[in-house]
Amino acid sequence: MPPFSEYSDLIKEIWTNHWLTNMGKFHQEFQLKLQEYLSVDNVDLFTNGHMALELSLQALLENVEKGAEIITTPFTFISTTHAIIRAGFKPIFCDINLDDFTIDASKIEPLINEQTCAIVPVHVYGNVCNVEEIERIAKKHGLKVIYDAAHAFGVRYKGKSVAHFGDISIFSFHATKVFNSIEGGAACIKDKDVAEKIYHLKNFGITSPERVEYIGTNAKMNEFCAAMGICNLKYLEENIAKRRRIYEKYIECLSDVQRIEIHSIQDNTEANYSYFPLLFTDEACRDRVFRCLAEHSIYARKYFYPLTSSFECFSFDENETPIALDVSGRILTLPIYSRLSLAETERICEIMRSCLGYEKAGSS
Helix, strand or coil: CCCHHHHHHHHHHHHHHCCCCCCCHHHHHHHHHHHHHHCCCCEEEECCHHHHHHHHHHHHCCCCCCCCEEEECCCCCHHHHHHHHHCCCEEEECCECCCCCCECHHHCHHHCCCCEEEEECECECCECCCHHHHHHHHHHHCCEEEEECCCCCCCEECCEEHHHCCCEEEEECCCCCCCCCCCCEEEEECCHHHHHHHHHHCECCEEECCEECCCCCECCCCHHHHHHHHHHHCCHHHHHHHHHHHHHHHHHHHCCCCCEEECCCCCCEECCCCCEEEEECCHHHHHHHHHHHHHCCCCCECCCCCCHHHCCCCCCCHHHCHHHHHHHCCEEEECCCCCCCHHHHHHHHHHHHHHHCCCCCCCC
8 A cells, every 4th residue: 555645645636526436537647647657558447357357348349149259267366257257258268388377378279169259368476378379369260369467467578568468458456466446457458449438338338428329337446546546556666676575585485395386487577476376286285384374374375276167156167177277276375465574474484384394494
């Protein structure tokens, strides 16, 4: 969170002008600052990242018959799958890469058929998908690409913000993310006409005071969230730098532990250090460390577990993506946030090492 005085000074104006929502001054200012930061032409703001994705699907695929198929990954937060289904489409799950946990682009084409209309890849833990290969496949087969970039705000690949890839890239500004606006989300849209349609969809489909041309919803970001976004954007790079130090401390303290696998930052990528995932040798080992940390009031996450294709509200077969299924049973993300001290980070590692039967790092 930003300094309280900065936020309170900014929102005093809301008490003065009584403009609480409906694309007010702070909404517009935040939008422009994001366009500048991300170096894109069209950014729209939403109540959350989920609505950014759902309405992007609705707008981009408005002429596609409902029930058409969208290739995506099961190794993601449930929002991704919900958005596809709620927009009227059928998710087809593609397996993931073991090295970065993103969708395995080499397995996408065999899943394409006459019912396929789009690809929804997910940048996982800030790891960037194989954007070049996905673009090639999409162009070859005439498919739309919408990136779920909820984990990847602030990430740059080959000098470009991840906001540049696909027809649309969406971000989440939830309070747990590397950058937050309390609650919120954004869509970066290449096509200006699609951007205009999305703008109307988030405001009930209203196009003028007496016209409603689309079946929309209420997904507008309010002024308080926009003001928080404006404040926090100033501290993004500083917070990423603090997270990097924590990330490096984890590596320093855990690199000799043989029961876990630490994945390195991708080549050609400027990371946001949003998560610190560990892949354990087996599920029992992962769960033992998870419980051990919880006993010390340290709350790691089995993220993502279960796979979205495993949840009881669906009827998918999780065994169709064996690598994702295996990873979901062995993955654990450790606490990482800018206010976490290096001493606290070391304590987390010491508890883990003790749980796994290792002496303190550096001891003889």
